[in-house]
Amino acid sequence: MPPIKRTKFKLSSEQLLEMFYWLKLIRAFDLRLSTLVKQGKVRSGVYTGIGQEAIIVGTCFGLRREDFICPLHRDLGAFLMKGVDARTMMSQMFAKVTGLSKGRDSALHSGVNELGIFGNTSMLGANLPVAAGIGYTFKMEKSDNVVIAYFGEGASNVGDFHEALNFAGVQQLPIVFICENNQYAYSVPLEKTMAIDDVAIRAEGYGFEGIAINGNDVLAVYQAMQGALARARGGDGPTLIECKTYRWHGHSEHDKAFYRTDEELAMWKSRDPIPTFTTYLRARHVLDDAKLKEIEDRAAQTIDDAVEFASNAPDPAPEDAVTDLYA
């Protein structure tokens, strides 16, 4: 199998700024959600990905509409980048009829087939066989579209992970498996859940390449992703990219995360993907103060508008607790 090409990629200033906007928007969205939970305006069920944004931006940037993503519970940004508007996502969190599930579920358990988004259940890893099924249809159609399947290092211990990656390897499916290794499965640290350091090496057992990268460097993620996408689109099968990262908040917003030290959190905050990328953009003269303000304002306005919209959107009717069960 050909190794992942360390493709040289060229991103225009506009593209780099667009990436930066997504990082900012996703961060702002999650921070606002966290506040809304504390204010009692959004009822629980909120799993933020603060600190992990570079993974979503680096993997979703430039995807085709026809490519299919199978995000996990922290990947709200993936929905936004794949084309769901912020109003809809905020409505989903407010359990309003204008949300994806019309109030049936506040979390990310709802997809949009037309935009190539699958919504998983709470059973972590259960999206991976589904991703294999979507990838299988691309194979049947001899299409060069790709499935991007996300999972945490915790979910790599679930049986569905094995069944899905094995099938993907056997069938050489066009899938990029993205491991968001944020070091903890809820409260349990990685060293208690696996006897290896890198989830990436598990790929070898399924006959394809796995690589471990810095998941807090959006360009490193993007570069690895471009290599894996080229392989998948070229018919050379799946790749596993393990992105090392850290979630700043608890497992969910109600979790105080007392199982980790302040020092550890501070160390990872010093690796915040956003300042790192900001420094890079400034050094390349892509970003200046004016542009920074413009992007931050744009993100803030989008969030404000979404909150305003969702707050005023209609609640579901009680009788809809039993509808939409059957076609």
Add this chain to the structure above:
Amino acid sequence: MSKELSYLEAIREALAEEMRRDPKVFVLGEDVGPYGGAFGVTQGLHEEFGDLRVVDTPISESAIIGISIGASQRGYRPVAEMQFADFISCGFDQIVNQAATLRFRYGGRATVPIVVRAPSGGNVGGGLYHSQNPEAWFIHRPGLKVVAPSTAYDAKGLLKAAIRDDNPVVYFEHKYLYRRAKGPVPEGDDEIVPIGAAATRREGTDATLLAYGAMMLPSLEAADRLAKEGVEVEVIDLRTLLPFDKAAIFQSLDKTSRLLIVQEDVRTLGIASEISAVIMEEKFDALDAPVMRVTYPDTHPPFSHILEAANLPNADRIAATLRKLVEY
């Protein structure tokens, strides 16, 4: 004269016809490829439709269902084979949490047109893990449909209906009937057996007997015996367990006022329990006797044929209960 097929051949014919009709239909499962399936149901399909549409999978029941769900979201209509219904527990989460809830949590914006074929049932010497009747697990899950044909005609017609249905359907095919049940099958390409409709197999006025799957055989035999004793039993084949045909049951009860339900599944919280409860709530006034049940006892299917025969409902037990019912 129309041709006759075995129940097993009828299933195969339904698969082949639907695959010819609709390129989005494909089958996947363990040993379904060139080998033709553990029971031979998919024989010939690989030859006709090739590797891509007749997929030999690893031993991965959860993935088999999950792959089916994924394909369904791109407009395909996969038919997943569980080698034995007993193994369906390995794919349970994908059926009950992924497939059954998808439309609901998508706010009605998506459908899940998958079929899970599950060879079920005892009386074949299969022992604990090749004899089970796990239909009640799925009847208990809103969002699914559950069917269980008893004739070759229904085996074909219901499978075609299941494949064309936009909801996830669990299709219980009874192993005892594979080669024992034979008969005519639907001939026209669009002749199907609708999901949700029971069938009256025998008219009667003295009592109603509800059954499905392989239990239709001893049920009809018991009804014949009662007829010789001057008791006319109406025998209804449920065919669909979720949603079951309440109207047909109520209509028959209006005539007979007495009901016996026979299930090969274990006794506690099976379909008989639910039907009985619905009748208590909605049809109590029509009854002249309590609803009675003949079921498997609450135990596991043993290997010894002596032990298994002790468990399986048979014509003797059904006839004895029918006598009790009409004499009540």
